[in-house]
Amino acid sequence: MQITKTNALHGTVRVPGDKSISHRAIMFGAISHGLTEVTGFLQGADCLSTISCFQKMGIEIRNEKKKVMIYGKGLHGLSAPSSILDAGNSGTTTRLISGILAGQSFESIITGDASIQKRPMGRIFTPLSLMGAAFFSHHNNNCAPFTITGGSLKGIHYDSPVASAQVKSSILLAGLYADGKTSVTEPYLSRNHTELMLKGFGADITSENTTAVICPEPKLTGQKIQVPGDISSAAYFIAAGLMIPGSEILIENAGINPTRNGILTAAKRMGADISYLNQRTVSGEPVADLLITSCSLKAAEISGDLIPALIDEIPVIAVMAAFADGTTVIKDAQELKVKESDRIAAVTENLKAMGADVTPTDDGMIIRGGKPLCGTKINTYMDHRIAMAFAVAGMAAEGTTTFSDASCIDISYPEFFKDMASLVR
Ligand SMILES: O=C(O)C1=C[C@@H](OP(=O)(O)O)[C@@H](O)[C@H](O)C1
Numbered sequence: 228m229q230i231t232k233t234n235a236l237h238g239t240v241r242v243p244g245d246k247s248i249s250h251r252a253i254m255f256g257a258i259s260h261g262l263t264e265v266t267g268f269l270q271g272a273d274c275l276s277t278i279s280c281f282q283k284m285g286i287e288i289r290n291e292k293k294k295v296m297i298y299g300k301g302l303h304g305l306s307a308p309s310s311i312l313d314a315g316n317s318g319t320t321t322r323l324i325s326g327i328l329a330g331q332s333f334e335s336i337i338t339g340d341a342s343i344q345k346r347p348m349g350r351i352f353t354p355l356s357l358m359g360a361a362f363f364s365h366h367n368n369n370c371a372p373f374t375i376t377g378g379s380l381k382g383i384h385y386d387s388p389v390a391s392a393q394v395k396s397s398i399l400l401a402g403l404y405a406d407g408k409t410s411v412t413e414p415y416l417s418r419n420h421t422e423l424m425l426k427g428f429g430a431d432i433t434s435e436n437t438t439a440v441i442c443p444e445p446k447l448t449g450q451k452i453q454v455p456g457d458i459s460s461a462a463y464f465i466a467a468g469l470m471i472p473g474s475e476i477l478i479e480n481a482g483i484n485p486t487r488n489g490i491l492t493a494a495k496r497m498g499a500d501i502s503y504l505n506q507r508t509v510s511g512e513p514v515a516d517l518l519i520t521s522c523s524l525k526a527a528e529i530s531g532d533l534i535p536a537l538i539d540e541i542p543v544i545a546v547m548a549a550f551a552d553g554t555t556v557i558k559d560a561q562e563l564k565v566k567e568s569d570r571i572a573a574v575t576e577n578l579k580a581m582g583a584d585v586t587p588t589d590d591g592m593i594i595r596g597g598k599p600l601c602g603t604k605i606n607t608y609m610d611h612r613i614a615m616a617f618a619v620a621g622m623a624a625e626g627t628t629t630f631s632d633a634s635c636i637d638i639s640y641p642e643f644f645k646d647m648a649s650l651v652r
Pocket residue numbers: 246247248318319390391392393394396417418538539562
């Protein structure tokens with residue numbers, strides 16, 4: 228794959244289904260009674276890992292691409308896995324499944340790829356152990372592979388040190404199996420798809436400010452779920468549409484849940500005027516079509532409670548900042564170091580290689596925008612967000628951009644290059 232500077236982008240694009248919501252639809256369907264039908268499911272490698280894990284635990288899942296059918300067996304219907312559960316590259320799979328496995332009467336082993344084997348799992352071992360599950364990290368490093376011994380769980384209150392929807396969701400799912408109320412408070416509100424969707428399946432779940440509360444409910448019921456387009460995937464089109472002069476693109480069916488739409492807030496702070504058309508609610512999630520028109524971008528500060536709402540979009544926001552006028556400061560984003568790659572290191576290394584003036588910090592980066600950027604060979608670190616963010620950088624830079632390996636894009640957006648190319652006239 229080679230990318231050169233592109234002309235203005237025009238046309239309409241429909242991004243694939245939301246990754247976070249697709250994972251949850253499979254998981255919640257598996258532990259509910261009866262059929263769950265999912266349309267708009269993301270056929271990315273991460274979500275396929277979730278499907279395969281539940282199939283290994285005896286759940287029939289038919290993936291007909293346009294529709295995924297999950298024949299749920301209820302909270303206690305999973306069987307001991309036929310072999311080690313492989314979460315692939317997916318942190319969401321690993322951490323959310325652990326919450327469910329914590330409440331099972333069997334033992335299971337979870338592993339994943341080289342990246343997953345480096346990501347911190349102590350953050351779920353601690354609360355789930357307090358609830359009564361036991362964990363054994365095979366390399367004694369609080370990472371995968373690990374064994375979970377489920378058990379009878381007790382309800383707890385947990386003050387999470389990190390604003391992480393994966394930690395929150397893992398605890399709430401274990402809470403379905405506990406003997407009483409379970410609650411989680413986080414420092415800032417993270418994405419709330421679990422709270423919204425579990426309620427739809429019949430769970431007794433409420434939230435107020437940064438606290439979510441769940442009470443055990445013996446029976447969840449299968450649902451029809453329509454997955455909205457992924458705002459994290461839309462982010463690459465938003466950035467390209469804003470940065471490439473003369474562009475006008477319509478992104479249809481994008482999820483705009485306020486706990487996820489920080490990219491829109493950041494873009495607005497940077498001077499963009501994005502129109503929200505056809506606003507509606509789909510399966511409990513707010514959705515809109517987004518009209519993006521190119522503009523000259525200016526620097527902004529990205530920090531505090533905005534961070535969880537745009538955590539996965541920071542690589543592409545950093546690219547926008549490199550093309551913007553002024554100094555952008557991104558802080559409070561130390562979580563970037565424990566994603567599929569160390570995204571502070573990966574973004575700053577690649578931006579520097581393209582000629583940008585950028586300084587990494589402990590919890591983010593400082594980008595002095597406006598220097599001319601030139602294509603180079605991007606080291607993706609096999610991180611899908613890095614590959615797509617720098618594909619966008621390559622579309623706005625002089626010269627040619629190539630990649631060490633861009634196959635990682637299949638994790639969240641297998642059709643990315645095709646969809647982007649459809650907008651180039
Ligand atoms: O719950 C989820 O679906 C996700 C939560 C976020 O991770 P953290 O919970 O680690 O912040 C995000 O980065 C990830 O892509 C998906």
